Amino acid sequence: MGDGNKSALKRAEPIISSTLAFEPEMQALSDPAMRDITLILRKELESGKSLDDIAPRAFALVREASRRVLGQRHYDVQLLGGMILHGGDIAEMRTGEGKTLVATLPAYLNALTSKGVHIITVNDYLSRRDAVWMGQIYHSLGLSVGVLNHEASFIYDPAHATDDKERDLLGAFKVMHDFLRPCTRREAYAADITYGTNNEFGFDYLRDNIEYEPEKLRQRGYNYAIVDEIDSIL
Numbered sequence: 001m002g003d004g005n006k007s008a009l010k011r012a013e014p015i016i017s018s019t020l021a022f023e024p025e026m027q028a029l030s031d032p033a034m035r036d037i038t039l040i041l042r043k044e045l046e047s048g049k050s051l052d053d054i055a056p057r058a059f060a061l062v063r064e065a066s067r068r069v070l071g072q073r074h075y076d077v078q079l080l081g082g083m084i085l086h087g088g089d090i091a092e093m094r095t096g097e098g099k100t101l102v103a104t105l106p107a108y109l110n111a112l113t114s115k116g117v118h119i120i121t122v123n124d125y126l127s128r129r130d131a132v133w134m135g136q137i138y139h140s141l142g143l144s145v146g147v148l149n150h151e152a153s154f155i156y157d158p159a160h161a162t163d164d165k166e167r168d169l170l171g172a173f174k175v176m177h178d179f180l181r182p183c184t185r186r187e188a189y190a191a192d193i194t195y196g197t198n199n200e201f202g203f204d205y206l207r208d209n210i211e212y213e214p215e216k217l218r219q220r221g222y223n224y225a226i227v228d229e230i231d232s233i234l
Helices: 004-012 014-027 031-046 051-069 076-086 099-111 124-140 164-170 185-190 198-208
Strands: 117-121 145-149 152-156 180-182 193-197 224-227
Touching: 004 076, 014 051, 014 076, 031 051, 031 124, 051 076, 051 099, 051 124, 076 099, 099 117, 099 124, 099 193, 099 224, 117 124, 117 198, 124 145, 124 152, 124 180, 124 193, 145 185, 145 198, 152 185, 185 193, 193 198
Parallel strands: 117 193, 117 224, 145 193
Antiparallel strands: 145 152, 152 180
């Protein structure tokens, strides 16, 4: 009968060669021009193209942005993981294989629809850490990032900071509230990409369903979500 996992990986493999083909183009772009590609891709979606159609170029753009702002270039196998997540499947990865970086690929791609992307983590610390760490990539490409914490919400804002160097050196391990500007719950959900815990997303859903006035609703819909550590959360 064959191995279902191998079949799924084989179907996703074309993303690697297609993304590589766009790499020289992306490397030649200036930083402002990279942000312009986000607008171009959104217009292509509006004109009838599918997310799968623009995925290779979007992945190449994210890969180049990550190389510039984080000094981390996605490995080919991480492109594969990104395509698996984009397809709605589970990508099993061991600790240290770069799950946080992999998630930036499908998160950016699906955020281009302007319908919102939710990235669900297991605790408040991780939601802040990942938003501040990966937010550098999204911000460089013109996307906004929100964060949901217990009784607090934030918008990623590079100007709301004291020491940018500290984030670059310790971003994976230490996150204070620099770069996170307090905002309303609704503003956090209105961001292109919103990080938060399963508890916060779940209870906001319940709160919205007992509201009487539409203007008090927090969430704006359910377009696409990535669940980190899905075995624990589900």
